[in-house]
Amino acid sequence: MQGHAMSVLGLTGAEEDVYRYFLRHPRTPARAIHGVFSFGEQRATRVISRLRDLRLLHGDDESTWATEPCVAVPRLVEEQLEAMHRTMRQLTDPWPVLRSLQRDRQDPVPQLSGTADGPGAALRRLEDLREVRAHIDELAFGVQEEVLVAEPYDALSPESMAHGRPIDVRCLRRGVRIRNLVRASALEDPASLSHLRGLHADGARIRVADELSELVLVYDRHTALLPIDLHDTARGALRIEESTLVGSVISLFERMWAAATDFAELTAPGAGQLALLSEAQQRVLTFMCTVSKDEVGAQRAGMSLRTYRRHIADLLRMLDAGNRAQAALMARERGWV
Known part of the structure; x- marks a missing residue:
């Protein structure tokens, strides 16, 4: 197997190997991996279960396929960034943990220098x-x-x-x-x-x-x-x-x-209202007007479904439209699509 590039996205080596296998062999039975990888049946079941939880695998035991990389990778990146933000905020305020541990000490707690309230903290x-x-x-x-x-x-x-x-x-x-x-x-x-x-x-x-x-x-x-x-x-x-x-x-x-x-690029003189749309918003607007299902539009735009729908909400607000049909009509009238 090639190097595990997806570890930065939160996948174990085994999970990445199985995901890649179903990218190469879509619509194959889930049990097919038992003869391909060395890990046992129980571990294989756990790996497939987690990949399904992450929405990286679809189908059933008789026909399993992998989510397209252009959808899977942005989704995993977004989830990892959100987890990192939460962890960073917890690390910046460790004092509740410290106080909890100090309460369990039997000896008197010495005064810490440079605590959160100290002048040189x-x-x-x-x-x-x-x-x-x-x-x-x-x-x-x-x-x-x-x-x-x-x-x-x-x-x-x-x-x-x-x-x-x-x-x-x-x-x-x-x-x-x-x-x-x-x-x-x-x-x-x-x-x-x-x-x-x-x-x-x-x-x-x-x-x-x-x-x-x-x-x-x-x-x-x-x-x-x-x-x-x-x-x-x-x-x-x-x-x-x-x-x-x-x-x-x-x-x-x-x-x-x-x-x-x-x-400067977005507000250049003569750029017009279209300049206020980012490249991603322009892609989403195009697919919103031409594709009936959000899942397909998100895949073609190369972003997660949640991000795709967030862009649509922003576009409706920018156009002051009550629904998508009205937004599509107004966008065409303004020459945005």
Whole structure:
């Protein structure tokens, strides 16, 4: 068997071997693998069961086939990224685990230096929005080289723009690089678009992501700010200076940055409304208008079914359409397809 390239996607070597077998031999009985691989019948049953749970194998015991790679791989990548995000958030707040273990000690617990509340802590909880903004101001004042920003909002809030713009301008005038990631849907909001145009004109690099769920701030690749609760940013933020955790945040940002589209390309003069659609959204719009089943459209677009349907929901919102038929008609009228 060839090397196990799918281990990074969460599959064991045996699971990848079986998946590849059914890619090469579709519509064969599940029991056929017993004579191909050295592992026993019980293990083979477990492997097939897990691949079915992952929706990588379909059919029954008499006829089994594998999900197309263009559907399977994006789905596995999305699931691995979600799991990584959950783990990273748990690792950035280890103190509940520490306190639980300390309660089981019979000896008096010594005072730890550099805990989450200490002045030199590698991780601090900032549970008041005024405190969060004070830390942003402090970090922006001291930054020397680069600020990384990811804003997962459909529209930037007036408060955020009013507070952030003067800080960004001061940083850019001092020669600090700013790289800013925003959602494609933010370009539909006139105030957000105007703000981003001004920031871009001042020298910031901006890219637009089809999907963006992480709120991130990183200063000089040394200090990161992440929300305690992504769904309720009013709960505050985590200030992280531990190098391994900051490195993980930077790696996540760089992957999102590499997959995003340059802001200037999407907002070039004369590009029209179609420029507001990302390449992925244009593919989905085409298949939404020409394919009757979402499963087929997702496969042809090379993305998971969930991602495909999320793009459709975004397109309906952009077109202000009540249903897909109306969206298809409006898209044709605008020359989008």
